Structures are given as structure tokens and as C-alpha cells.
Amino acid sequence: MITPREHVERTPIGDGVRLCASCIPRGRCRLGISGLGLDAEGVARFRLVCDAGHEGGPGVAHGGWTASVLDEMLGSVALLHKRLTVTKSLTVEFLRPVPIDQPLLGRSWNDRIEGRHWHNVGEVTLAATGALLGRATGVFSERDPDHFQRHKDWLATQIGKAAD
Numbered sequence: 001m002i003t004p005r006e007h008v009e010r011t012p013i014g015d016g017v018r019l020c021a022s023c024i025p026r027g028r029c030r031l032g033i034s035g036l037g038l039d040a041e042g043v044a045r046f047r048l049v050c051d052a053g054h055e056g057g058p059g060v061a062h063g064g065w066t067a068s069v070l071d072e073m074l075g076s077v078a079l080l081h082k083r084l085t086v087t088k089s090l091t092v093e094f095l096r097p098v099p100i101d102q103p104l105l106g107r108s109w110n111d112r113i114e115g116r117h118w119h120n121v122g123e124v125t126l127a128a129t130g131a132l133l134g135r136a137t138g139v140f141s142e143r144d145p146d147h148f149q150r151h152k153d154w155l156a157t158q159i160g161k162a163a164d
């Protein structure tokens, strides 16, 4: 079985972020995230733009975009340390409307690690002024790469049960 580090290292990067399966063919994150790496304090930094494809209210992002971006940024913290985690919980605060087609900045970092649980934090700001638009806290559970096979096996059992 491959290690979590190998699994992470084999996942392609586009614009500085590890790509999820559905974005690998297009070579960049569909949410408009580009990664700037870890700074000296261990904080992951990102450039973000919400394009009109995620417009909710007039001129502003759908809340699902903001939540997805924060999930991605907080979920990237362990990846940047070559660890594989999945989201166990995510709490999002939508502090101000997020404008579409405006340069935004994202930051995410680890607050503490308890056993296999990474408690991560992140925020989205307006690049022009640093105004805080949204923030999130989340717990990310460290997994082995067999997580996805386990899911397939579990699903097959469930579907088999449903067919009985």
C-alpha cells in the first residue's frame, strides 16, 4: 500500500494547489484558487477570485463558493505537510458579502493537532484593503490512502443491502 506522503506527492499541482480529481483534467482549480505556499510562520497563503459562475446574489458569491474555498484552504494545510486528511467538521462565518471578479486573499493554518485530528483555521479577505469577509474553523481527520477503497467497499455493501 502506498503511504499518505506518496499519495499526496502523486497528486498533480495546478497554480500552486494540489488538484482534486475533477480539476486534474483542466489543470487548475475550478474555484479560482491559486496557492502561494507556506510562509515563514507556517501559514498557507492563496490568491482567490470568485468568477461569475459562482454568483449568488447580484455581484456577490454564492455561500457555497465561500464554504468550498475555506474547506479547500483548511484542507490544504495537512497536504502542505504531506499528510492526507479529510474534513470531519467545518464551521463557516460569512462576515460580509464576497464580491465576484475581485482579487481576494486566503490564509489557513493549523491551530493544534490532537491525535489524528488537525484543528485548522482560515480566512478570506479583500486583497485591496485586507477587510475580513469570511472565516472558518475545522477538524480534519488524518487518513491512510485506503480511505477511498474503504469507502467503495462500504458503498458496495450498502447498495447490496438496498437491493435485498
Ligand SMILES: CCCCCCCC/C=C\CCCCCCCC(=O)SCCNC(=O)CCNC(=O)[C@H](O)C(C)(C)COP(=O)(O)OP(=O)(O)OC[C@H]1O[C@@H](n2cnc3c(N)ncnc32)[C@H](O)[C@@H]1OP(=O)(O)O
Pocket: 007, 008, 011, 018, 019, 020, 021, 071, 072, 073, 074, 075, 076, 079, 084, 085, 086, 087, 088, 116, 141, 142, 146, 147, 148, 149, 150, 151, 152, 154
Ligand atoms: C476531497 C478529498 C481530499 C483527499 C486528498 C486527495 C489528494 C489531494 C487532492 C486534492 C486536495 C485538495 C484539498 C482538499 C480539501 C478538501 C477536503 C475535503 O473536502 S474532504 C471531503 C469531505 N469529507 C469527507 O468526505 C469525510 C467523510 N467522513 C468520513 O469519512 C468520516 O466521518 C471521518 C473519516 C471524517 C471520520 O473521522 P474520524 O477521525 O472520526 O475517523 P474514524 O473513527 O476512523 O471513523 C468514524 C466513522 O467513520 C467511518 N469511516 C471512516 N472512514 C470511512 C471510509 N473510508 N468509508 C466508510 N466509512 C468510513 C468509520 O467506519 C466510523 O464509523 P462507525 O462509527 O464505526 O460506524
